[in-house]
Amino acid sequence: MSNAIIFYDIPSTLPHKAWSANTWKARLALNYKGIPYNTVWLEYPEIEPLSKKLGALPTRNKPDGSPLYTLPLIHDLSTGTVLSDSDKIAVYLDATYPDTPRLMPTGTVGMHFAFEDAVLALLFPLWRYLNTPTHAILNPASEAYFRTVQEATFGMKVEEMNPIGDVDAREWQKVKDSFGRMDSWIRANGQGIKYFMGDSHCYADLWLSAYLVSVKLVLPEKWEEMKLWHDGRWARLSESVAKYETVR
Amino acid sequence: MSNAIIFYDIPSTLPHKAWSANTWKARLALNYKGIPYNTVWLEYPEIEPLSKKLGALPTRNKPDGSPLYTLPLIHDLSTGTVLSDSDKIAVYLDATYPDTPRLMPTGTVGMHFAFEDAVLALLFPLWRYLNTPTHAILNPASEAYFRTVQEATFGMKVEEMNPIGDVDAREWQKVKDSFGRMDSWIRANGQGIKYFMGDSHCYADLWLSAYLVSVKLVLPEKWEEMKLWHDGRWARLSESVAKYETVR
Structure with a gap:
């Protein structure tokens, strides 16, 4: 293999x-x-x-x-x-590959897809933050494509998407509220439970962590704030997934 | 007990x-x-x-x-x-009551809460349909309260919420698209799988069925259409839950 x-x-x-x-x-x-x-x-x-x-x-x-x-x-x-x-x-x-650790526990594929729809809606305020610094790290062959798609979606220049001042205060609070909603789902699992389906990772944890990887890469200052949110929930999730963040 | x-x-x-x-x-x-x-x-x-x-x-x-x-x-x-x-x-x-059938399989409480957020967003177009006939079946002591809350939410008289003509065509298509999305989650579970977490009921199935009970009660003509959607998915779900629809 x-x-x-x-x-x-x-x-x-x-x-x-x-x-x-x-x-x-x-x-x-x-x-x-x-x-x-x-x-x-x-x-x-x-x-x-x-x-x-x-x-x-x-x-x-x-x-x-x-x-x-x-x-x-x-x-x-x-x-x-x-x-x-x-x-x-x-x-x-x-x-x-049934002999490898399972991403979605038996019976939870549909629930994972519903989870993703719910999280995509919650993450919408995050795109404006990610797009400006992401555009800046693309190679010339990709940046024009990225610019065209994102500017058509948001109706503004990609360099101007990054919220500043009052807009930042308002939009970043939306991002925090969204993570607060996700925190409430995990807390519903019970006292001290760490992840979306318990104390072991499932695909939902990796799926959200993929966005945290992006935040860490292109928004390091915002990540420092995010690490303090919800009693350090997202810092601990990110640390727990760090061993899977290798690029082969 | x-x-x-x-x-x-x-x-x-x-x-x-x-x-x-x-x-x-x-x-x-x-x-x-x-x-x-x-x-x-x-x-x-x-x-x-x-x-x-x-x-x-x-x-x-x-x-x-x-x-x-x-x-x-x-x-x-x-x-x-x-x-x-x-x-x-x-x-x-x-x-x-651990000796009774489980509503949320172990580890799925948080996923259920995410599911509900996703479905609530999808069901939004359904409220205008439900509100007008629901208001009409309330007792006098409740109908004034219901009117006040719903009219503040939708900015229109409760008698005028029920979509008709072109508005009906557009809004009912949104409801159908929403159920199409939920159908796609169930289909992701695999060929022939009936419910949100497999071939046995979980709380997600009952939770959505609660809305189907409302549709059957106050929108019987719309329910006849809905029964034909997605290869009869919702008719079969409703039939499977009918034995729990007793009022004690």
């Missing part, structure tokens, strides 16, 4: 290159399960041609209705499977 | 009186677990004084910041516990 999986990711100018929360979801899953893989780096304009060449399906549609191809994408040479979409990859890895 | 729990609910003019999706969540949970209870009916203006008398906590705040007391509320005479909020009641019943 050694190096049986090719894992496609988008590079940055950072030393370890990896930056995308969406691809980190799948990489954290691979590392958590201990499945060997090799990363191949694709700039944004290379994603669609490579996906089509391998026969990967588009994950959603662009605003104009045409198919959108995205990373993460894996090519599992041991089974011939080509798969994009971090959720589908997680489900595939649990099914195909 | 016979009749050890007093269950407080809001009556309507319907033969079985029960109509509220929120109280149905707790009643379905009690019936699913087979825990005996007796219903005591409270009109809206009676909820706050009775809650205070029993020592129940408010479940949230009114728009003016003052505490809001809500049903369901249970008084478990065997333990002395007084508890409002359907989620807290479900967690309490699982903890206090």
Whole structure:
């Protein structure tokens, strides 16, 4: 099984290159399960041609209705499977490698998908913070694509998205409230319970941690604040997942 | 343990009186677990004084910041516990009556709470449909309260909320899309899987079914359409839960 999986990711100018929360979801899953893989780096304009060449399906549609191809994408040479979409990859890895630690405990795939919908809505205020510094670390071949997509979504220049002053105070409170909501879910599990499904990691913990990796990389000052939120909940989650944050 | 729990609910003019999706969540949970209870009916203006008398906590705040007391509320005479909020009641019943069928499988309380946040957002388009016919079945002592709250929320007369014509076509499609999203979560569990956590009920199934009970009661024509959605998914869910829809 050694190096049986090719894992496609988008590079940055950072030393370890990896930056995308969406691809980190799948990489954290691979590392958590201990499945060997090799990363191949694709700039944004290379994603669609490579996906089509391998026969990967588009994950959603662009605003104009045409198919959108995205990373993460894996090519599992041991089974011939080509798969994009971090959720589908997680489900595939649990099914195909049953002897590795399970990402989604039996019966919880649908609950994980509901969890993700709820968290995506809560994380919306975070994008404006992430986009400006993320754009700044992309290679020239990817930054134009990133700019076009984000500026169409937010209706402002990517350099101007980062909230400052009063806007920062208001928007950062929204981010904190969102994490407060997630904290309340974990607390509902019972006194002292650490993670979304108990005291062991599940995919939901890795999935949220993928965003924390992004925050740590491009918003180090905000991360220092976030570490203090909710009795250090997110600092401890991040520390517990750090061993899966290697880039192969 | 016979009749050890007093269950407080809001009556309507319907033969079985029960109509509220929120109280149905707790009643379905009690019936699913087979825990005996007796219903005591409270009109809206009676909820706050009775809650205070029993020592129940408010479940949230009114728009003016003052505490809001809500049903369901249970008084478990065997333990002395007084508890409002359907989620807290479900967690309490699982903890206090471990020999009855479990509502939330071990480790899934937090995931259930995330599920509920996701579904509440998806169900938002349904309220306008439910409010007009619900208002019409309330007793005089409750209808004024219901009118005040709903009209403040939606900015329109309760008699005018029910979408008609083009608005109906647009809003009902939103409701269908929301159920399509939930259908996608269940399908992610695997081929032929029936419910949110597999082929056995969990609290998520009962929780959504509480809204289906409301739809069946006050929107029977819309329910006929809904039964055909997603290969009959919701008709089968409703049939599977029907045995818990008794009012004691």
